[in-house]
Each structure stands twice: as C-alpha cells, then as structure tokens.
Amino acid sequence: MSFDGVFLHGMTAELKAQLEGGKIVKVQQPYPHEVVLVIRSHRHNYPLLLSANPQLARAQITTIPYANPKTAPTFVMTLRKYLENASLVSLTQVANDRILTLQIRSRDELGDQENLQLIVEIMGRHSNVILVDTATNKILDLIKHVSPDQNRYRLLMPGxxxxxxxxxxxxxxxxxxxxxxxxxxxxxxxxxxxNRPVTVLQQAYQGLGKDTAQELATRLQRVTSVVELKEIVTSFWAEFAQLQPTIGKNEKGQLQFSAIPYQSLTDQQTGFDSLSAMLDSFYGTKAESDRKHQLASAMLQRLNNVIKRNENKLKKLAKTIDRAHNADEDRIKGEILTTYLHQLPEHGTEVTLPNFYDDEKPLTITLAPDLTPAKNAQKYFTRYNKAKTALTVVQEQIEETQAELDYLLGVQAQVEVGEPKDIEDIRVELEQQGVLRRTQKRKKLRVKINPAEQFYASDGTSILVGKNNLQNDQLTLKKARKTDIWLHTKNMPGSHVIIQSDHPTPETIKEAAMLAAYFSKARQSSQVPVDYVQVKAIHKPNGAKPGFVIYTGQQTIYVTPTQDLVVQLRQKK
Structure with missing residues (x-):
C-alpha cells in the first residue's frame, strides 16, 4: 500500500492517541528531507519522523537510529526556535487527503502565546514539511523551497x-x-x-492510492446490486476502525504494506504492535540505503572513478609484464644480428637468418631501414634491457596498485554495509588518504571519529563493531584490551569486531562472528569464514592503510549472517 489518504487516516488516529497534548522536547534534522520531533507524552519520549523524501514520504514514530549532521541545517534551526518546548495541541488530516497538520502552541521571545501549524504534505516528489504562522497564514520556513518557476499554482517560499x-x-x-x-x-x-474499476474507485473516492482501489475492486468483482455494493464498501471502510498492520506481496511478488489485511495480497505478515512499527520493518533497510546513498552519492562517484582508474592501470601493467616476459626474443634477435652482421643488407626492412638457438631454423627479423646493421642489433639489446628492468619495477607497481585497489574496494564495501551515520567517518578517511579533496573547513577542525556501535550478546556480554576503517583502528588499537577477542571475516573486507571478554562462551563467539559477517562484503552469503583471536595477537605494520592489520594464531568459525539476529542484539541495549 502506498502512503495514501486511507493509510494516513489510520496513522492520524494512531498518532493522535500517542502524541496529542505532548511537549516537543527536541527537534532534529538527520537527513536533508526528514525531520524528527521528539515528543514527550504519557511519560515517554516518542521520535516522530516527518519525511518529505520523494520515495519514502511519510509520518510515523520511528525507532530506527539516526545521526545528526555536525552542522545543523537552516530549517531545523528555525524549527528549534519556534517549536522546542512547545505543546502539540492536535493532529488532523485534511479531509481524506495526504496532508497531516500539527497544531502547535508556543511562546515567542516576549512570552506571548503564538499558534503555529506544522504541515506535512505527503505527495511523492512534491512532498514537503512547512511551518506556518496560524495568525497570518504566512510560511515561516519549509524543508523544500520551491520557486515560482517550478510551481505557478502556489509560492512555497518563506514569507x-x-x-x-x-x-x-x-x-x-x-x-x-x-x-x-x-x-x-x-x-x-x-x-x-x-471503465477500469480501479480508475472508477479512485475518481469516486478522495485519497485512494492504486493499491487501495485495487483491493476494493477485488472485493467488488461479483457485485450485482446496489444493496450488495453498499454493504461491501461500507464494511471495507469500517475495517479501518480496528487497525491490523500488515505486510504482504502483490500479484507481481512485490512487498506492500496496508493498515488492514488485504485479500489482494499473499504471504501476509501481521502481528505488528502499530502502524509505525510495521513501517519501521517495511522501510528499515530501504530507507537506510536510500539515505546513505543520498549522503554519499558524490563520494561514491569519486570512489568508483578511482577504483576504475586503478583497474585500468592494472590491465596496462599486466600487458607490460607480458611484453617483459617475451624479452628473451629481443635478446636472441640481437645476438643473431650481431653474429651475422656482415650479411645484413643496408637500408633493409627485414632479414632471414638461421636461429642457432633453434636447430638453425630460419628466423625473420624486422629491421629499421634508417639504421645501420650494428645499430639495428643494438636496438634489440636496448629493448631487451628495458624489458628486464621493467619486469622488476612494474611488478612493484602491480603490487602497490593491487593493494590500493583492495583498500578502495574495502571502503566501497563499508559504504554498502554501513549506515548513514558512518558516512562522515568514511569521508574523512578518504580525505586523509587523498582520494577526496579536503575542504578548508576540515583542515582547521580536529575531526572526531564516531565510536564503534555496541551490541549485547544473549548472555549480556558487550560486543563492539567498527563500521569503517577509522573506527576499526580506533577500536582495535586503542579501545580494546589485549585480552579481548577480535573477529574479522577471513580474506575479505569487513568490520573489526571486539568481544569485551577474555573467556566468552561459544554462543557469544558465534553471535559476534555473525555480526562480523553481517557487516562485511559477505552479508548475503552463507557459511562465511570468520577468524577470531585475542587482541594481543593483532599487529599493524608501519605505513599500512587504515583498518589493515596482520595476525597469527587465529581460529576460524563458519556462520551465516541474518538481519534478525542483528536486530535482536541491538534491542538488548
């Protein structure tokens, strides 16, 4: 189900019960098109996510962790000025449209009461979050500024x-x-x-998404009378009074969500505590991936370009090596030309001579007509010597380029398996390695690396997971004790994982190994080999890239990572 007017009807009822009368204690904008209002209500803090993301626009209470940017955007500064410590008077849906209005009572700098509206328009690429002064109906600020050239029907700008x-x-x-x-x-x-029934229903009723209309059309397939039509339609709308959040598959096998079970969906999953909990489950991975790529798009483009450049360099170096391995042919030709120097024609383009290295078989040798016979022989010796020298130099370049490529591919994998909050650390690392250009602002500031994420094993043992190379180095080389257990996927990029115990149980080792496999390039694989050893066996070579270590005396365990376990170990915090 899309987040249409019908779904918003159910969500509005859910949010009203939880949030109305609450106090806004914190305002954050973790991503460009999303804000989070932390609302204190019924002795509990609820993070209300208001998203104007073109693909993920919605309003819900979320438990998905997020990280705030180091510099607060202008919009969130405006919201903090007007909304922090304000009261949420009511939440209402405009008719059955995809517009949610939060009526807010606040006080200005002089202590006078002021009434505000925070309007969430959930309309795909036209989605927006708008702060309006109720008394004047003027826009104070909005998350997306839209110029008159883009929207002639209405002006979406402050003022x-x-x-x-x-x-x-x-x-x-x-x-x-x-x-x-x-x-x-x-x-x-x-x-x-x-007529198409779906189109008829969408035109007849306000706020119906295509999937809601499809569900109602499915239920009306065999209707022949007005009485039957009225009974089915009325019953359908009445079901939304008792919400039963559901995720299922449509006829194309695509996952969809709905506020109640739909007959048009198969493999339905119910049992969610609320619509918000269901949306966290539905959007969790996709939302994190979209947010991450939105934050890292320019960085990934540059990273991909550098990776491609190194791959091309390796191909060229491999060709040079192939030519160097054939250098003996140039030496043999030079020796043959020297032996039969008196037989070489002046200004000739080629000559055929007996090859005394191959049973005197005739060998045709190309000549440069503008060179003397002696210089033609010398040319082959020069080429031979260059190739032999290149063999050593090029081999070193291949090793350096391959190491650089392995490092970059590891960083690329960390972006794929990491979370939005880890992107800034990866950006800093690439700036330090010269892959990205360091900004003037960053040159002046001392960069603080985010701490590793903490999980708890089934028996309560703390497990720390580094999400990028800078975190990995900080975790393994500075934070971990020498007797802690260190884990890493075998021979592939991934996270450093630390079990904060010198004698963990086999079950804890297995759970930590599954975390190491999940936060690695092998996330989608089964039977992933994970090495584990005490931290005192870890050594970082001088001049090594961030995250690179060597170790001995390790043991190996094979595990299959699952997202369910990661969620379970997170929830134990």
Whole structure:
C-alpha cells in the first residue's frame, strides 16, 4: 500500500492517541528531507519522523537510529526556535487527503502565546514539511523551497501566504454519506466494461492510492446490486476502525504494506504492535540505503572513478609484464644480428637468418631501414634491457596498485554495509588518504571519529563493531584490551569486531562472528569464514592503510549472517 489518504487516516488516529497534548522536547534534522520531533507524552519520549523524501514520504514514530549532521541545517534551526518546548495541541488530516497538520502552541521571545501549524504534505516528489504562522497564514520556513518557476499554482517560499494543494474531488470514505442515487451511479460505472474499476474507485473516492482501489475492486468483482455494493464498501471502510498492520506481496511478488489485511495480497505478515512499527520493518533497510546513498552519492562517484582508474592501470601493467616476459626474443634477435652482421643488407626492412638457438631454423627479423646493421642489433639489446628492468619495477607497481585497489574496494564495501551515520567517518578517511579533496573547513577542525556501535550478546556480554576503517583502528588499537577477542571475516573486507571478554562462551563467539559477517562484503552469503583471536595477537605494520592489520594464531568459525539476529542484539541495549 502506498502512503495514501486511507493509510494516513489510520496513522492520524494512531498518532493522535500517542502524541496529542505532548511537549516537543527536541527537534532534529538527520537527513536533508526528514525531520524528527521528539515528543514527550504519557511519560515517554516518542521520535516522530516527518519525511518529505520523494520515495519514502511519510509520518510515523520511528525507532530506527539516526545521526545528526555536525552542522545543523537552516530549517531545523528555525524549527528549534519556534517549536522546542512547545505543546502539540492536535493532529488532523485534511479531509481524506495526504496532508497531516500539527497544531502547535508556543511562546515567542516576549512570552506571548503564538499558534503555529506544522504541515506535512505527503505527495511523492512534491512532498514537503512547512511551518506556518496560524495568525497570518504566512510560511515561516519549509524543508523544500520551491520557486515560482517550478510551481505557478502556489509560492512555497518563506514569507509567502500558505495555500493548500489542489484538493482531490470525490467522496470522503470515512465521513461522506452516499445517497441512493450515488450508489446507483457508482454501480453503473463499475459494471460498464469500458471503465477500469480501479480508475472508477479512485475518481469516486478522495485519497485512494492504486493499491487501495485495487483491493476494493477485488472485493467488488461479483457485485450485482446496489444493496450488495453498499454493504461491501461500507464494511471495507469500517475495517479501518480496528487497525491490523500488515505486510504482504502483490500479484507481481512485490512487498506492500496496508493498515488492514488485504485479500489482494499473499504471504501476509501481521502481528505488528502499530502502524509505525510495521513501517519501521517495511522501510528499515530501504530507507537506510536510500539515505546513505543520498549522503554519499558524490563520494561514491569519486570512489568508483578511482577504483576504475586503478583497474585500468592494472590491465596496462599486466600487458607490460607480458611484453617483459617475451624479452628473451629481443635478446636472441640481437645476438643473431650481431653474429651475422656482415650479411645484413643496408637500408633493409627485414632479414632471414638461421636461429642457432633453434636447430638453425630460419628466423625473420624486422629491421629499421634508417639504421645501420650494428645499430639495428643494438636496438634489440636496448629493448631487451628495458624489458628486464621493467619486469622488476612494474611488478612493484602491480603490487602497490593491487593493494590500493583492495583498500578502495574495502571502503566501497563499508559504504554498502554501513549506515548513514558512518558516512562522515568514511569521508574523512578518504580525505586523509587523498582520494577526496579536503575542504578548508576540515583542515582547521580536529575531526572526531564516531565510536564503534555496541551490541549485547544473549548472555549480556558487550560486543563492539567498527563500521569503517577509522573506527576499526580506533577500536582495535586503542579501545580494546589485549585480552579481548577480535573477529574479522577471513580474506575479505569487513568490520573489526571486539568481544569485551577474555573467556566468552561459544554462543557469544558465534553471535559476534555473525555480526562480523553481517557487516562485511559477505552479508548475503552463507557459511562465511570468520577468524577470531585475542587482541594481543593483532599487529599493524608501519605505513599500512587504515583498518589493515596482520595476525597469527587465529581460529576460524563458519556462520551465516541474518538481519534478525542483528536486530535482536541491538534491542538488548
């Protein structure tokens, strides 16, 4: 199900019960198009996520961890000025449209009461979060500024009068009472073979997404009378009074979510505590991936370019090596030309002579017509000597380039398996290694590396996981005790994992190994080999790249990583 007006109806009811009357204690903007209001209500802090992300626009309470940027965006500074310590008076949905309005009561610098609206428009690429002064109906600020050139219907800029988007036509599913004539008209349109039932229902009712309309059309397939039509439709809307969050698969095998079980979905999963909990489950991995790539897009592009450049360099060096291995042919030709120097023609282009290294078989040798016979022989010796020298030099270059490529591929893998909050550390590392250009601001500031993420094993033992090379070095070389257990996937890029115990149980070692495999390039693999050894056996060579260590005396365990275990060990915090 898309986050349409029908789903927002259910979400609004859920949020009203949890948040109305609460106090906004913190305002954050972890990502460019998303804000989080931490609302204190019923003696509990609820992180309310308001997202204007084009693909993931929604409003929900979230438990997915997030990290704030080191420099707060302008929009969140405005929200903090007006909303921190303000009261959330009410949450309302505009008709059955995809617009959620938060009525907020605050006080200005003089202590006078002021009423504000935080309006969340959940409309795909046109989604927005807008702060409006209720008294003047003026926009104070918004998460996306839209110029008149992009939207001529209304101006979405600070200081402009707020104008609602054009409302959809049609009946409101949860408040409009249809007349007998309305039901008859709807039945006629549904039975007309020229019409598509899904389109008819979307035009008839306000705020229906395609999947909601498809579900209702599925239930109305065999309807033949007005009485039957009214009964099924009324019953369908009534089901939304008792929400049952569901995730299932549509006819194309794609995962969808809904506020109630849908007959048009298969392999349905229910049992979620709330719509918000269901959305965390549904969006968790995808949302994190999209946010991460949004933050890291320029960095990844540069990283991919450098990786490709090193791959091309390796191919060229390999060709040079192949030519160097054939250098003996040039030496043999030079010796043959020297032996039969008196037989070489002046200004000739080639000569055929007996090869005394191959049973006197004739060998045709190319000559440069502008060179003397002696210089032609010398040319082959010069080429031979260059090739032999290159063999040693090029082999060193290949080893250096391969090490650089392995390092870059490891960083690339860390971006893929990491989280949005880890991107900044990876950016700093690439700047230190010269892959990215260091900003003037970064040159002046001392960079603080985020700490490794902490998990807890089933028996309560602390397990630390580094998400990038800088965290790995900090964790293994500075934070870990010599008697702690260190784990890492065997012969592949991944996280350093530390069990903060000198005698962990076999079950704890297995759980830590699964974390090491999950936060590595082998996340989607089975039977992943993971080495483990005490930290005192770890050594970092001088001049080695960040995250690179060597070790001896390790043992190896084979595990299959699962996301469920990662979630379980996180929740034990």
């Amino acid at each position: 402009a009068q707020y104008v609602q988007p054009e409302q959809q036509t049609g009946w409101q599913p949860f408040s409009h009472e249809l007349t007998t004539a309305d039901w008859e008209q709807l039945l006629l349109k549904l039975r007309d073979l020229k």
